[in-house]
Amino acid sequence: MAGGLVRSDAQQNRDRVLVAARAEFTAHGPAASLNKIAQRAGVGPGTLYRHFPNAQALLVAIIAEDVAVLCATGRELLGHPDPARALRDWLRAVAVHATAMRGLVATESLEAAGSALAGCHDEIRAVAAALLERAGAGDDVDDVLAVVNAVAWASERLPDSPGRLDRLLELVTRGLPKPSW
Amino acid sequence: MAGGLVRSDAQQNRDRVLVAARAEFTAHGPAASLNKIAQRAGVGPGTLYRHFPNAQALLVAIIAEDVAVLCATGRELLGHPDPARALRDWLRAVAVHATAMRGLVATESLEAAGSALAGCHDEIRAVAAALLERAGAGDDVDDVLAVVNAVAWASERLPDSPGRLDRLLELVTRGLPKPSW
Numbered sequence: 001m002a003g004g005l006v007r008s009d010a011q012q013n014r015d016r017v018l019v020a021a022r023a024e025f026t027a028h029g030p031a032a033s034l035n036k037i038a039q040r041a042g043v044g045p046g047t048l049y050r051h052f053p054n055a056q057a058l059l060v061a062i063i064a065e066d067v068a069v070l071c072a073t074g075r076e077l078l079g080h081p082d083p084a085r086a087l088r089d090w091l092r093a094v095a096v097h098a099t100a101m102r103g104l105v106a107t108e109s110l111e112a113a114g115s116a117l118a119g120c121h122d123e124i125r126a127v128a129a130a131l132l133e134r135a136g137a138g139d140d141v142d143d144v145l146a147v148v149n150a151v152a153w154a155s156e157r158l159p160d161s162p163g164r165l166d167r168l169l170e171l172v173t174r175g176l177p178k179p180s181w
Numbered sequence: 182m183a184g185g186l187v188r189s190d191a192q193q194n195r196d197r198v199l200v201a202a203r204a205e206f207t208a209h210g211p212a213a214s215l216n217k218i219a220q221r222a223g224v225g226p227g228t229l230y231r232h233f234p235n236a237q238a239l240l241v242a243i244i245a246e247d248v249a250v251l252c253a254t255g256r257e258l259l260g261h262p263d264p265a266r267a268l269r270d271w272l273r274a275v276a277v278h279a280t281a282m283r284g285l286v287a288t289e290s291l292e293a294a295g296s297a298l299a300g301c302h303d304e305i306r307a308v309a310a311a312l313l314e315r316a317g318a319g320d321d322v323d324d325v326l327a328v329v330n331a332v333a334w335a336s337e338r339l340p341d342s343p344g345r346l347d348r349l350l351e352l353v354t355r356g357l358p359k360p361s362w
Contacts, residue, residue, distance in 0.1 A: 143348050146339055150331035150349075158327055167324050168331075175355025 014051045016041040018065065021058045025104050030055060060116045063101055067120040070097050074127035083135040085179035090131055092169055094124065094145065095152040099165075102156065135177045147172050195232050197222040199246065202239045206285050211236060241297045244282055248301040251278050255308035264316040266360035271312055273350055275305065275326065276333040280346075283337065316358045328353050 007015070020041035024032035034055060038048040052058045070093055080086035129141040137144075151172055155165040188196070201222035205213035215236060219229040233239045251274055261267035310322040318325075332353055336346040 139352060140348065142339075143345070143352055146335045146345075147332060147349055147352055150335035151328060153334065154327045154331035158323075164324070164327075167321065168328055171320060171324055171328055171356060172353040173356075175352060 010051075013041070013043050013047055017043060017048055017051060018058070018061055021052075022062055022104075025059065025062070030059065034058075056116075059104065062104065063117060064120055066097060066100070067123060070094065071123045071127045074124075074131060078130055078134060082180050083131070084177040087131045087135040087137065087176065088169075088173055088179060090127070091144070091148050091173060092166070094128070095148050095155075095165060095169060098149045098152040099156055102153070137176050139176070144176075191232075194222070194224050194228055198224060198229055198232060199239070199242060202233075203243055203285075206240065206243070211240065215239075237297075240285065243285065244298060245301055247278060247281065248304060251275065252304050252308045255305075255312060259311055259315060263361050264312070265358040268312045268316040268318065268357065269350075269354055269360060271308070272325070272329050272354060273347070275309070276329050276336075276346060276350060279330045279333040280337055283334070318357050320357070325357075 017037065021032070021037045024037045024040060032055065034048060034052075035045055037058070038045045041048070052061065073093060074090045077086040077090050080089075125141055125145065128145055132139060132141055132144060148169070151168040152165065155168055158164065198218065202213070202218045205218045205221060213236065215229060215233075216226055218239070219226045222229070233242065254274055255271045258267040258271050261270075306322055306326065309326055313320060313322055313325060329350070332349040333346065336349055339345065
């Protein structure tokens with residue numbers, strides 16, 4: 001943390017705004033009110049707008065936080081004793097992330113934020129490539145990520161069925177190297 | 182054919198309207214003009230409306246035609262000497278059909294036509310179940326169709342890449358019984 005053990009006031013305000021924004025976007029979608037977010041975070045609207053000029057900047061920051069957590073998990077899994085299991089576990093986390101992200105924002109606003117999120121995609125891609133290589137899978141990393149994302153999308157759209165996402169993931173990853181347990 | 186070797190005038194008009202509608206929808210999407218379709222087919226608007234009261238009825242008829250061809254192909258493949266190859270070939274045809282269908286119509290109008298298209302889905306499901314069973318695959322037919330549709334969707338959305346649909350299908354069907362050639 002820059003400057004020592006205590007997060008700066010600015011950093012603390014930014015964190016509080018992000019927590020509040022996550023709650024408001026989850027409840028109201030991309031149309032959530034920025035003023036309500038500021039209120040919920042206990043900061044003035046000016047403080048919010050200084051950090052995040054618009055709703056899209058907030059959404060991008062939330063997604064970037066999620067991707068950072070996802071990728072940290074993936075890098076830890078690079079030390080897992082069963083590389084094929086590590087790969088499968090992480091691909092499942094990617095599918096869950098893809099669904100959560102689509103739940104948070106409308107596709108339209110995400111696509112407009114394309115370039116801001118390109119860095120997130122590159123980070124996910126790099127972790128996926130490392131896990132695939134360690135598991136000895138010869139598949140193209142973009143193909144594998146496309147399939148995982150597609151399966152997440154399909155299980156969102158289909159009628160609720162317990163365990164469907166896991167069944168679909170099992171089906172599409174059955175051709176990857178096998179876990180030893 | 183009812184009534185002998187020659188198709189009735191009504192049937193011929195209906196066929197001509199469907200050919201014209203396919204061309205107009207392909208060019209202009211679901212907003213295609215019904216009057217232009219009638220003109221292209223060489224029939225009066227009254228004749229068109231007698232067969233198809235609105236654009237959705239036309240779209241449903243086009244899709245039903247495509248599904249009939251798709252399922253006839255699937256039933257022929259039930260006689261193919263390599264059941265695993267037959268299954269794969271037909272799943273590829275299903276993916277191509279799913280993409281063509283999405284190209285033809287907006288998701289909205291399709292969902293509104295839900296019940297009219299339920300029969301199409303049942304027909305595809307029955308053929309898929311027969312091909313899966315003959316290939317000795319123990320997978321749930323709805324899961325397999327969900328995965329194939331998801332992969333078609335993914336390859337539509339991703340930047341054009343030659344052979345991508347085939348690579349994705351290979352990846353997701355690698356866990357199914359193996360073709361012998």
